[in-house]
Amino acid sequence: MPKVPTDPGQSWQTKTQVLQTGPRLRPNEGAGDCLVIIYSKDSANLGKRFVLDAASAGVGIGRGSDNTIVLESEAISRKHARLEYKQGAWVARDLGSTNGTYVNDEVITDHRLKRADHIKVGDTILKYLSGSDVEAAYHEEIYRMTIVDGLTQAHNKRFMLEQMEKELSRARRYGRPLTLVMFDLDHFKNINDTYGHIAGDFVLRELATLVRARIRRDEIFARYGGEEFAIMLPETDMTGASRLAEEIRALVAEHSFLFEHERIPVTISAGVAQLIDAMKTSEEFIDASDKMLYESKRGGRNRVTSSTA
Secondary structure (H helix, E strand, O other): OOEEEOOOOEEEOOOOOOOOOOOOOOOOOOOOOEEEEEEOOOHHHOOOEEEOOOOOOOEEEEOOOOOOEEOOOOOOOOOOEEEEEEOOEEEEEEOOOOOOEEEOOEEEOEEEOOOOOEEEEOOEEEEEEOOOOHHHHHHHHHHHHHHEOOOOOOEEHHHHHHHHHHHHHHHHHHOOOEEEEEEEEOOHHHHHHHHOHHHHHHHHHHHHHHHHHHOOOOOEEEEEEOOEEEEEEEOOOHHHHHHHHHHHHHHHHHOOEEEOOEEEOOOEEEEEEEOOOOOOOHHHHHHHHHHHHHHHHHOOOOOEEEOOO
């Protein structure tokens, strides 16, 4: 079986054990359809593929060992959700789970799945792949997992660091400005403790969507770790980077983060640094921005601090 690369380590694709009962199907009906784990608190699960058998009696998802797809997490109910093949399509159904079942961030009771839908059960996100080119789609998804964070769809830290080495070299060679904005959510632990981790995940995704809509294509936005994010800005000086950081700070503070009819107050703190000759490595560049971020934290949060070095 092919190995699936992840940052923390490696995991292997697995195949769901499904019941061979049910109605006879036309050749290739539902053949190759699968679910792929694109986000999980357990990095060993990333990239696991579960092949769906349309001839089965259904596919159970939950923490209990009697499910077809077993996901060991306290955020997932013992019998959380079920997939059934009906009238030429897979239908996802919530089984009265504690934390609900979501498709594309919408809570569902029954939902007819479409290709590339994201199914969230507890703290795990699975992507539904279907069609004649499902194998190619699977391998494309595995590649995406090496550069994109599954929860927020921002680039991941690995991709950011790889691109930073290239941009540092280019900035030095041509004498062009390069700036870095580091920011994180204020009191994010309180959000998780007050509203729950499912709501916390929603806030991270919603924030990432806001930022992606604001930045340019040549600017690199990444989830650096946990609730911390980074934006690398080629061809942008300190004035421009500080202005962008302030716009994003205000955008987040004014945005209505509404989760299950409850508004969650969210603010961010940010630090901005520009590459200078004294910075010899990417670590020094990141550290300069990080120091400004912590100055924002010490200064009362919900603010932007820019380096004057």
